[in-house]
Amino acid sequence: MRCRSARWRLHSAAISSSSAAGLWSACCNSIPQIQAYIDCRSNLGLQRPCGTVLNRLALKQDLEMTDAHASINPTEIPAEIDRWNWGAFLLNWVWGVGNNTFIALLTLIPGVGVVMIFVLGAKGSRWAWRNGRWDSIAHFKRVQRQWAIWAVVVWLGFITLWVGLLGGIFFFLKHSDAYQLGASRLQASAEAAELLGSPITTGIPVGAINITGATGHAVLSFSATGPKAAGRIFLEALKKDGVWSLKTMTLKVDGRVSVIDLLGDSRVELETSRRRLVAIPCDQVATFYFAFV
Template sequence: MAGQPLNQPAEIPAELDRWNWGAFFLNWIWGIGNSTFIALLALIPVVNLIMIFVLGARGSRWAWQNRAWRDAEQFRKTQRNWAIAGLAVWVVSIGGCATMVGSIPFVLKGSDAYRMTMDAVRTDVRVKAAIGDDLADNFWVGGHLNVNANGAGDAQFSIPVHGAKGKGTVYSHLVRNAGTWSTRLLVVRVDGVDAPIVLTNEDHVPIPGAAIGI
């Protein structure tokens, strides 16, 4: 009969009307599986930021009204499975993103351009006097590395370093031609010191605080 509720009672029992983690985590996917198509609004940018919380708060009520359930236990078990699946997807997604971000320093540090930069810095007398013979790089470094199939490439690094005498940041720019890297710019700025240590400046890039003519 038209208009007849799918479940008895028509209104969700109070003990089942709780926050729905499956709807929150999986939003529109959960909506399709629970015949709650208003969840498709979660596909709209900006609206989705609000909709996931609406689904979390009202998802259980909508699922009860929009699908036929054998009993309360089936409903409870199904929504629990959705919550577990949603949590698993989020954990895997966050873990994957964290792995990608965490792998960036390893990729940069594993390059020949990075090793050339650090070798030059560690052997420079001025750098050792300012930072120490035990100069080491931090785990997190910035920059980019591009290598083309034809052997050309470009690399820029911003490397925090520290030693027994002080801390600083290494800035470098290297270019790769025919498979060989060459350093175009290599500068070390020591914390608390105005004048940078310029190791290489092949392109005569203006460097604030550096001696004229370098």
Template sequence: MNQEQEYVSGLGKNSVVPPEIKGWNWGAFFLNWIWGIGNSTYIALLMFVPLVNIVMFFMLGAKGNEWAWKNRTWRDIEHFKQTQKKWRNAGLIVFFVVFPLFFILIGNMLKGAAFDQSMVAISQNSEVIEVVGEPIEAGYFVMGSIQTSGTDGEASLQYSISGPKGDADVYVQAYKEMEAWVLYNVIVHWPELDKKIQVVTPVE
């Protein structure tokens, strides 16, 4: 009997884990619960539990190989390694390609009328121009949310701006009334200078 045959998979706690498969599993780290279902490691579903999921990212990365070996039957060590390599590659694609595209798509969706109006207000503010310089350009990514209900709605946005003199963060609140967006609150913030400019002030 060769050494590889001594290692037994798929028997839970009774499995014998080969030393060479121990180590970090990037597929489990990046794809977590999806990887868990594919590898019969259902503890990965704890990713849906708030706060616990933060710990599970690292637990899956560190213990994923051992858990997968114990929870699923593998033909041999090479079969296991090849399968986990495919999971790793899929995880890298999702992390470096799919996620960025997703955030770009969301950012473009948020660049609507409220965003455009805030940029006009900022570009015409003399205090902002003095600190950032001209022309003022918006960063590529926009974070936040837009909620609409019929002709009304609410937007909460955050993005960055830059100019010849420096960069700053922008926070925007706007309301939609009868199909028209109205800026409610626009703040330009320089964290390193601890300086804020109220471009649009909320009306009491």
């Protein structure tokens, strides 16, 4: 009975409105009755109401959203959104394309781009508000907050990737045979011990190592610190037939102009694969001395 009463009130309100404006006004005023009618039939386990009733309810909601959007003036910048935009600052041109702010593409121009990044951070919210279609201020703030969150995620991932890459490079250089050979020669050098003191500690090497099969070439430098002084080692090493040898190795002590040659006439080798038996000819007679190197 209550369902019939609610339905009759809806029907009467719709018929009594002859004009389109009157029909809409009646529909708007009848929203509580529409909802009550839907809830009544659902509670009684009856079939859902006809499409006309549901369409009126949907039409009411759509027009409310349209009116809310129409009430927003994009030329007026609300004070609560006129603030620094982290999404625009960190993602610059990507953020610009996503927010119809194509002036952000200026960040791709060398020189201008550095300045434009800070301009986007300061004025990005203004431009995004004017160039986009926003349902409300809350909608705008929610979207810009998501841009800022994704910007932080992207930059953290980028930094983590680079830190891992650099850490892997330094680990490889630190454990390379060329570096180990130079560090061993430094520890065995009496001249280095006299200048720097003992014990001598070495730092992380920097440089380049190229290896192709049994051959290779390395140019490295690393710090050397002792109780008396500190300096820097510069070395060049070659790999031939699987054996690394030092071509040059010098020590530059801090505060001194001169550079000390730590090799002189000596030749230091490090065999990376295995120890080999080498035959060394002694003279013109077919006699050989054998030695392990």
